[in-house]
Amino acid sequence: ERIWTHQDPDYLPPEIDTSKPSIARVYDAFLGGKDNFAVDRAIAMEGMKHFPDGGGGARNNRAMLFRGVKFMTEQGIDQFLDVGSGLPTMDNTHSVAQRINPDARVVYVDNDPIVLAHARALLQTNDNTRVITADMREPEAIFQHPKVAGFLDFSRPIGLLLVAVVHHLGDDERPAELVDTYKARLAPGSFLQLTHFCSCAPEVRALEGVLLSMLGTGRARDLEEITRFFDGLELVEPGVVHLPEWRPEEPVERPLDLAGICIAGG
Ligand code: SAM
Known part of the structure; x- marks a missing residue:
């Protein structure tokens, strides 16, 4: 009988259920990553029947995440709380921030x-980066978490x-x-920095339908609703926009394609 260990590349910790889809793994499947299972890929494939460039939407989101982290680090921010961080992928919040400020x-x-x-495997040798399992709906548990407080x-x-x-x-x-809490x-x-699935085209709403029925979550909201999450804050230019329009570093092709409009944020 084979005895699995953490050193084994195919080892699966017992808390990982491969019979049910996971949001993080479905997103990884859209990004073309390898950390997903058949149940996750089935959802990504069904979604892409309605919204063929789902991967482009996810990549635009990652790209805007990095522009935002770079911007904040350049403004002097030297501590980040990344809630709903997802699986580590090609580049990550800590690598972008620590390239500028180690x-x-x-x-x-x-x-x-x-x-x-x-993330534990990735971060073993990085003293300035931590990862915790917690629910964003319990912010106090996050703030008070022994790995966060202090x-x-x-x-x-x-x-x-x-x-x-x-x-x-x-x-x-x-x-x-x-979000106010x-x-x-x-x-x-x-x-x-907040981004959100945006209900601005019938194809996005079709993808929303697939996510809600197969994954049970993934709601699109309109630009006005997304902007309201920033109430009480001063918006950094250009405000809450479709992601490729947020402080692009390369020329933007207009009109934006579906992958460009499916997520908005600021
Ligand atoms: N923030 C990353 C990005 O934009 O590339 C990952 C986004 S991924 C679409 C959403 C992540 O949020 C998943 O990893 C999922 O597990 C996590 N998530 C969903 N609901 C959550 C909750 N209630 N508390 C904490 N994380 C949650």
Whole structure:
């Protein structure tokens, strides 16, 4: 009988259920990653029947995440709380921030244990980056978490990332109030980066239908609703926009294609 160990590349920790899809792994499948299983790929494939460039939408989201982290680090932000961080992929929040400021601290938070399993291996030798398993719907548990409190200094500015995660909350979960709870904990000079699936085309709504029926989550909201998550904050130019329009570093091809309009943020 084969005895599996953590050193084995095919080892699966017992908390990873491969019979049910996971948001993090479906997103990884859209990104063309390898950390997903047949149940996850089935959803990505069904979604792409309605929205063939789902991968382009996910890549635009990652690209905007990095532009945002770069921007915040250049503004002097040296601590980040990345909630709903997802599986580590080609590039990640800590690598972008620490390329500019090696002392920048990053905490990754995700409620999917597979994220912890992968990130732990990646971060073994990085003292300035931590990862915890926690639910964004319980912000106090995150703030008080022994790996967060004392590591991030909430009396100083923080970069809070809620990137492609708030759309996993239903209206009944009061996402705007939840985002307000996070904002209330941030010291003046902090930043919020938030992106959200945007209901601006029938193809996006078709993809939303696939996600809601097969994954049980993934709501599109309109630009106005997404902008409201920033209420009470000063918006960095150009405001809340379709992602390729947010401080692009290369010329933007207009009109934006579907992959360009399916997610908005600021
Ligand atoms: N932020 C990354 C990005 O934009 O590339 C990953 C986004 S991925 C679409 C959404 C992530 O949010 C998944 O990894 C999922 O496990 C996580 N997530 C969903 N609901 C969550 C919750 N209630 N608490 C914490 N994480 C959650």
